[in-house]
Amino acid sequence: MRRYTRTLGRLWSASLFAEMEYRTNFVVAALNGIGTLAGTIFTLSLFYRDGFLIGGWVWTQALFIIGCFTFLDGFQAAFLGPNFQRFSEYIREGTLDFVLLKPIDSQFFVSFRNLSLWGIPNLVLGPLLILYAGFRNDPPVPLVDYLVGALALGLGTVMLYAMGFFLVTFTIWFVKLWNITIALQSIIQAGRYPISSYPPAYRFVLTYLVPVLFLTTVPAEAFSGRSETVWILGAAGLATGLLLACRLFYLFALRSYTSASS
Amino acid sequence: MPIIQVNHLAKHFQVAEKGTGWRRTLRHFFRRQYRTVEAVRGIDFSIEPGEIVGFLGPNGAGKTTTLKMLSGLIHPTAGSVEVAGYRPFDRRREFLFQITLVMGQKQQLIWDLPARDSLRVNAAIYEIPDRVAKERVDALAGLLDMEENLTKPVRKLSLGERMKAELIAALLHHPQVLFLDEPTLGLDVNAQTTVREFLRTYCSRTGATILLTSHYMADVTALCERVLVIDEGALKYDGSLEGIREQFAPYREVKLELGQELDREDFERFGEVESVEGRVVRLLVQRETLAESVQQLMGAFEVLDLTVSDPPVEEVMGRIFQNGSS
Structure with missing residues (x-):
């Protein structure tokens, strides 16, 4: 375990050192994150100003959704995006060879090798917004709901990772699948609003086919003290299943890895 | 041990084959044809x-x-x-x-x-x-x-x-x-x-x-x-x-310095002519006929100097790769 944390620390330091070669990047990333968040809050506030409820959710509960969405968006931008794009390069250029030759879990390495500064503002802003919404809620959110909500959001993060990694594994056969990060962003975007605000057909798809429900709505319900145990257990079961599926699928795909010619 | x-x-790969031009590209897009390559x-x-x-x-x-x-x-x-x-x-x-x-x-x-x-x-x-x-x-x-x-x-x-x-x-x-x-x-x-x-x-x-x-x-x-x-x-x-x-070069290199310039054709019956540069001729002669060939060369031409050597390994490898070793 210590080896993994030490390696991760050095990989992320190296990623940050590399990005700090280009200083304006971080400033632009921070401004972009704040701007996007402000835009989302402003749009929602226009609805709520006239007493309109989205999917039956009140203002502070909607802020929980945006907080969860912002966090997942940050996670996508900080980890999934850069690492999954790099995965295509590993396959196309054959440099996955060097990963596979190292005595470290290759799935772990390719999933978390890079850390992009672009995602960090949202990774921080998301939880801050959740904390703020909790204080504004009437009554304020108790600690236990924060903990259950954090657990649900953690499970949602695992699901997002597992779905993304499952998709990116296809690269081993098809080589060029750069649009996977766009598909992932679309999944996250669908979680920007409560599932109950979507028409029934969409709700079915976003619950059972692409489990967006579990990414933002279930955690937001947990933060607002409205969650049912069955949903949290369901989220835990689904996250475990998806993680296991993506792991087995990756190991299966590696058998077909041919390594680009040198 | x-x-x-x-x-x-052994290792065999399936390799997709694609022709040039629009028609073949479209066919390749919809119905790929694969060929098995026996790499090892x-x-x-x-x-x-x-x-x-x-x-x-x-x-x-x-x-x-x-x-x-x-x-x-x-x-x-x-x-x-x-x-x-x-x-x-x-x-x-x-x-x-x-x-x-x-x-x-x-x-x-x-x-x-x-x-x-x-x-x-x-x-x-x-x-x-x-x-x-x-x-x-x-x-x-x-x-x-x-x-x-x-x-x-x-x-x-x-x-x-x-x-x-x-x-x-x-x-x-x-x-x-x-x-x-x-x-x-x-x-x-x-x-x-x-x-x-x-x-x-x-x-x-x-x-x-x-x-x-x-x-x-x-x-x-x-x-x-x-x-x-x-x-x-x-x-x-x-x-x-x-x-x-021994295995891939069953010949030796014979270098002759002659008293006069001659044509390449004059030496072809003794072995493979590598080069003729002025009065210096290089031949590749089979090992088993080396002694006999040298004797004939000495008798047929005015030879001022003669050296026999093994061809460089680089050259032998080059021949193997160029001609196939089988």
Whole structure:
């Protein structure tokens, strides 16, 4: 375990050192994150100003959704995006060879090798917004709901990772699948609003086919003290299943890895 | 006991084939046609600990595919491989600690950062304490004359410096088995010499085993006493470098200095005429008819000087690859 944390620390330091070669990047990333968040809050506030409820959710509960969405968006931008794009390069250029030759879990390495500064503002802003919404809620959110909500959001993060990694594994056969990060962003975007605000057909798809429900709505319900145990257990079961599926699928795909010619 | 044991090893690939033009491109898009390529066809060999073995063959002969199977990157289609007591494609942690693969055309170092940052990552992965890692890096960098260059971003290094840094990264964990795929590719003569000397020193100090592919015969003649020759996926030769001449060059070179200039046709009945430059003629003559041919040459022409020698290994290998060894 210590080896993994030490390696991760050095990989992320190296990623940050590399990005700090280009200083304006971080400033632009921070401004972009704040701007996007402000835009989302402003749009929602226009609805709520006239007493309109989205999917039956009140203002502070909607802020929980945006907080969860912002966090997942940050996670996508900080980890999934850069690492999954790099995965295509590993396959196309054959440099996955060097990963596979190292005595470290290759799935772990390719999933978390890079850390992009672009995602960090949202990774921080998301939880801050959740904390703020909790204080504004009437009554304020108790600690236990924060903990259950954090657990649900953690499970949602695992699901997002597992779905993304499952998709990116296809690269081993098809080589060029750069649009996977766009598909992932679309999944996250669908979680920007409560599932109950979507028409029934969409709700079915976003619950059972692409489990967006579990990414933002279930955690937001947990933060607002409205969650049912069955949903949290369901989220835990689904996250475990998806993680296991993506792991087995990756190991299966590696058998077909041919390594680009040198 | 061999450190590398290969039995009936084979690898077949499915390769999509595509013609040119719109019609064929569309057909390729909707209905791909595949062809099976037998990259490696049932080869057998074994290598003892501490040996430095050259792995030779023309482009596409199956060298790199074999190295990838030996290092566990790809699964064999048939046959068995054992390296340091492990099945490579299981990629056991203990196995990966004992091997390394250096590829002249691929790099593992982080492009935008100094090589030392990549080496720190490798040290963490291989569980090398910082103090030990520093000692090893300094020692390896000293041998390669790279002390000054490890703090420069990799993108600012020359090709030769980059390859030296790649070697340090590949050897930081002191592997016992080195698979080197064209490690001197594109390097200038000085850098090639440095890398060769470095590899020789590394092996003599650590007792490591090397399987080396290179298109530069100088690499092979400088480092390897034994060579494996592979062509079209089949092993054509396994033995000493000198033995290649016996098997693939059953002829000797006869150099004549004549009293007068003559035409090429005059010598063709004695052997294969390599060159005619003024009064100097070079012939390749079969070993079994050498004595008789020399006697006839002496009688037929005014010979001022005559020397008989073995053709250089480089030339023999060139002929093998050019004509196919079968």
